[in-house]
Amino acid sequence: MPNSEEFIEMDEEYCAHNYHPIPVVISKAEGVWVYDPEGNKYLDCLSAYSSQNTGHRHPEIIQALKEQADKVTLTSRAFHNDVMGPFLKKLCEVVGPHINDPSNIGIMALPMNTGTEAVETGLKVARAWGYIKKKIPKNEAQIIVCRNNFHGRSITIVGISTDISAVRYYGNFGPYTPGFTIIPYGDAEELENMILEIGSEKIAGFIFEPIQGEAGVNVPPEGYIRKIREICTKYNILMIADEIQTGFGRTGELFACDHENVKPDMLLLGKALGGGVYPVSAVVTNKDIIGPDVIKPGTHGSTFGGNPIASAVGIKSLEIHVDEHLAQRAKENGTYFMEGLKNIIAKGPKVPVKEVRGKGLLMAIEFKVDARHIVEELKDNGILAKDTHSTTIRFAPPLIITKEQIDWALKVIEKVLIR
């Protein structure tokens, strides 16, 4: 069997260089631990960008996957299957109480595969709702987005990105989709000002992340989410929360909007919904927004969306998130982990630190200098994390992590940062 170095060489040779991975090869995983082909063991502090909330290869999820694989795997939506309905019923039951449904009309979901597709779907639904329900003049719908957002990498989505690499690379992918306006993140006044500037009658939606993950775990000021809820209601604009990274307990509540007791009109979900084994995403909203008068046959679809394996995995993932109280565990253990990080930084790290921030088990240390070498040192000492925007290291372990494992991680982080 090839060794790690040879696997990395193969990736370099045959895979387009669209990522810049940490030089480690993972060939086995269980719970919070992953292993390379040489047998070295690492604590996963990235969780596949928050997709491994339930831990690697949760036995019940693997069992659900295997049992479904023995029955039926893919039918396409040309036919019904006997798992998608139960999955979406469960999804609407779990997520429904977190969605704004002022007329009590009921909750519905549209299943897709990746987060990017959930975002694209949400944007399409918002525009369609804008024309059909809000009566926005044809082809004039606007959607407001935030600076430093990360919603995926389709052409439309990179067109609304202000990512630093956007400046360097995305210039090669235009022309982009019109109808989007970018405002600063975390300032509700900016939203209201932009609505007034464009004219509220032309705006279908406002899409935002309640905490910006890829931007470096940017937590908005307290009250921001409540204020944008008020503004969206005031001007009849859909409040679209992209909780693909923050959802399902990651930040210490089931959804990050729950920290301010806010119900968005639409939730975009992905990552952890697939239990760390399968791409499963969904748009969840009320039936006024996504009902049959807005989304009709042929208006949207995906061959794999809602397939039996995704649905079986999705049901089990939802059950485990709820039954194992993962949000509550993220809240407690996140506070503990964060205190530990702050204590380490207070000792005076060898590399200057700007800030430690986060919520629940979505945390970050922002350094004043490039942090890639720290990420590599962490790896050499048994912790896998990833830099984002070069100066920030995100720590997002599986939500099943224990206090003992956090203590171990903190010792390693201290050794790397203080030595």
Ligand SMILES: Cc1ncc(COP(=O)(O)O)c(C=O)c1O
């Ligand atoms: C907030 C957010 N939205 C959307 C996406 C895109 O998800 P995917 O990579 O599954 O397409 C991501 C991925 O990191 C994300 O963090």
